[in-house]
Amino acid sequence: MTAPLLSLDNVTRTYMSRKGLFGTPVGVQAVAGVSLEVRAGETLGIVGESGSGKSTMGRMALGLEAPDTGRVALGGALMPALGTADWRALRKRAQMVFQDPLGALDRRVPVARQIAEPLEIHGIGSPTEREDRVRQALELTGLSEDHGRRFPHELSGGQRQRVVIARALITDPELLVCDEPVSALDVSIQAQVVNLLIDLQAERGLGMIFISHDLRVVRQISQRVAVMYLGHIVEEGTAEEVLRDPQHPYTQALVSAAPTPGAQRRQRVILTGEPPNPAARPTGCAFHPRCPVAQDRCRWETPALSQIGPGRSAACHLITDTPSAGMAAE
Numbered sequence: 001m002t003a004p005l006l007s008l009d010n011v012t013r014t015y016m017s018r019k020g021l022f023g024t025p026v027g028v029q030a031v032a033g034v035s036l037e038v039r040a041g042e043t044l045g046i047v048g049e050s051g052s053g054k055s056t057m058g059r060m061a062l063g064l065e066a067p068d069t070g071r072v073a074l075g076g077a078l079m080p081a082l083g084t085a086d087w088r089a090l091r092k093r094a095q096m097v098f099q100d101p102l103g104a105l106d107r108r109v110p111v112a113r114q115i116a117e118p119l120e121i122h123g124i125g126s127p128t129e130r131e132d133r134v135r136q137a138l139e140l141t142g143l144s145e146d147h148g149r150r151f152p153h154e155l156s157g158g159q160r161q162r163v164v165i166a167r168a169l170i171t172d173p174e175l176l177v178c179d180e181p182v183s184a185l186d187v188s189i190q191a192q193v194v195n196l197l198i199d200l201q202a203e204r205g206l207g208m209i210f211i212s213h214d215l216r217v218v219r220q221i222s223q224r225v226a227v228m229y230l231g232h233i234v235e236e237g238t239a240e241e242v243l244r245d246p247q248h249p250y251t252q253a254l255v256s257a258a259p260t261p262g263a264q265r266r267q268r269v270i271l272t273g274e275p276p277n278p279a280a281r282p283t284g285c286a287f288h289p290r291c292p293v294a295q296d297r298c299r300w301e302t303p304a305l306s307q308i309g310p311g312r313s314a315a316c317h318l319i320t321d322t323p324s325a326g327m328a329a330e
């Protein structure tokens, strides 16, 4: 088996947050001891409710934020500190696509020039070579040279996201982190952009992290999926298996709220209680206050993410105690 392109090893990230104007700062643990790997040519989907730490993970994967503890490595090399020459060199190899393309683009600059920017920053190619590469990137993402001459506001939302993707790919990166890349787009356009990402990923053997609330899109684009709850991965495995037959009660609730094609029919599990709040993390299993099958020990003992099958893991006492039985939410 080849070495992972990206690995996060037991990373944590805590932010200091102040309640009100004069409140004392409290630590908000956005990511709590997460390990994961992405291989070349593979897409890892990351799902979970708002505040579960998905974006923080994405930023740490690119070295835009350093973990407080743990390590991040790209191609086996430790992620250099943000802003250093080593980090800038590494940025060529790992790029990001955000949710809001308009926010990611400069309104005053024609988009072709913005697509060329990473080449200029990294001193790649002569001006003629850069122009050629921009032309190719426009074509690759389904845009014309005419689109390239326009300003961001002269393009549709889908076209703007194609520009952002073209710019992210211009340096030929090995890793692409997409944070909710289609959630701001019309549903009809979403499919086009998702298909574009699928094609590009397959053609170029990119490793990809795809962060999304939308399980259907994640199912379509990802080979593997990690489900996050309050900074922890609670279930991980192939997207096909996890979304067809979720084992963790939290994943069962997510899938039951938005079943993906092929998902096993189960009784609907409705999430009750407060949405996750990292500033008030419950003891034991963080999901226990909302869990329909929680037992006493779940309140006090934090379950470890443990293997429950080939390439499949979950963090739930009820699954790991009876591995063959799996979780029955009924």
Ligand SMILES: Nc1ncnc2c1ncn2[C@@H]1O[C@H](COP(=O)(O)OP(=O)(O)OP(=O)(O)O)[C@@H](O)[C@H]1O
Residues within 6 Å of the ligand: 015, 016, 017, 028, 029, 030, 048, 049, 050, 051, 052, 053, 054, 055, 056, 057, 278, 279
């Ligand atoms: N720069 C920051 N300063 C303070 N707190 C932060 C910062 N970034 C994130 N957080 C907090 O960390 C937690 C996790 O945030 P994160 O954005 O990683 O979650 P998410 O799963 O991506 O959520 P969403 O889907 O809403 O983007 C949240 O409680 C958030 O408020």
